[in-house]
Amino acid sequence: SYEQILFALADGVARITLNRPERLNSLTDVMRGEISRALDEARASAGLRGVVITGAGRGFCAGQDLADRKPLPEGQRRDLSEGLRTGYRPLMERLRSMPAPVVCVVNGVAAGAGMSFALACDVVFAAESAKFVQAFSKIGLVPDMGGSWFLPRLVGEGRAMGMALFGETLTARQAADCGLIWRCVPDADLQQTLDEVSATLAGAPTLALAATKQALRASGGNTLMQQFDLEAELQRAMGYTDDYLEGMRAFAEKRPPRFTGR
Numbered sequence: 001s002y003e004q005i006l007f008a009l010a011d012g013v014a015r016i017t018l019n020r021p022e023r024l025n026s027l028t029d030v031m032r033g034e035i036s037r038a039l040d041e042a043r044a045s046a047g048l049r050g051v052v053i054t055g056a057g058r059g060f061c062a063g064q065d066l067a068d069r070k071p072l073p074e075g076q077r078r079d080l081s082e083g084l085r086t087g088y089r090p091l092m093e094r095l096r097s098m099p100a101p102v103v104c105v106v107n108g109v110a111a112g113a114g115m116s117f118a119l120a121c122d123v124v125f126a127a128e129s130a131k132f133v134q135a136f137s138k139i140g141l142v143p144d145m146g147g148s149w150f151l152p153r154l155v156g157e158g159r160a161m162g163m164a165l166f167g168e169t170l171t172a173r174q175a176a177d178c179g180l181i182w183r184c185v186p187d188a189d190l191q192q193t194l195d196e197v198s199a200t201l202a203g204a205p206t207l208a209l210a211a212t213k214q215a216l217r218a219s220g221g222n223t224l225m226q227q228f229d230l231e232a233e234l235q236r237a238m239g240y241t242d243d244y245l246e247g248m249r250a251f252a253e254k255r256p257p258r259f260t261g262r
C-alpha cells in the first residue's frame, strides 16, 4: 500500500499518480521510495503493457519538497549528494530501465526535479495550463534527476542553456513547440488523454515498443553502422514474436491487429 502516490494496474497498464496535491506533489523521501516501489511492482506484474504517470490536483510535481530543507543556521552547510545517490538515482534507474513504454501526462506545473521526472519518461503529454520551470538556478542549485542530461538531448544545447540558466517558465504550448514534450492538449481533454494513452498501451505490440525504445536510446552512443547492426538484431527478434505474426495477418485480412504483447 502507498501513502503519497496512488497505484493502479488495469489491462496490463500501471498508473502511478503523485498524490500530495496540497504541496503540488513535491518529492519527499517517502514519495521517492514509493514511486520506486511502484515501478518495481509494475515491472514484476505479469504481461505489463505500459506505465502512465500523472499528478493529482493542480500541479504535476514541484520538485524536491523544500519543507524538508529548512534554512540552516549561519555557518552550517548541507551535503545534498547523499539524497541524489540514495533517493533520486534509484528511482531514475528504475524508470529508465523499464522495458515497457512510460508515458507522463503532466496535469500542472512541473518544476525542478519534477520537470526532470517528466522528461525522463518516454513520451510526455501536458495540459495546456501546465508549466515547465527549471527552478534549480533560482535556489542556487544545478539541474538534477538527470535534467542536465535530458535537456540538451531533447531541445539542443542552446535552448537547454537558456532554460537552465534563466529558469524562465515555459508554457506547455512552448514546450511542445520546441520539442521538449510530445503534445500539449486542452485541459478539458486531459482525462480523455490519460484513458486513450492507457488503452493504446494496453493494445500495443509491447515487445516492439520495448525494442524501439532500446534502439532510439542506443542511437546517441552508436555510429550509423553500429545502429544498422542493432536494428538487424532487434528486427530479428521481432520477426519471431506473436505480434508480428498478428500484424501481418491483420494487414492481409484488412482488419485492425489484436496485439497480445508477446
Ligand code: T3D
Pocket (backbone or CB within 6 Å): 022, 023, 024, 026, 062, 063, 064, 065, 066, 067, 069, 080, 083, 084, 109, 111, 112, 113, 114, 133, 135, 136, 139, 141, 144
Ligand atoms: O534538496 C535536494 O535534495 C537537492 C535536490 C533538488 C531537486 C529540486 O527539485 S530543487 C527545486 C525545488 N523546487 C522548487 O524550487 C520549486 C518551488 N516552487 C515554486 O517555484 C512554485 O511553487 C511553482 C512554480 C512550482 C508553482 O507556483 P504557484 O504559484 O502555482 O504555486 P505556489 O503558491 O508557489 O505553491 C502552492 C503551495 O505549494 C505553496 O504552499 P502554501 O503557501 O499554499 O502553504 C508552496 O509553498 C507549496 N510548494 C510549492 N513548491 C513546493 C512547495 N512546498 C514544498 N516544496 C516545494 N518544492
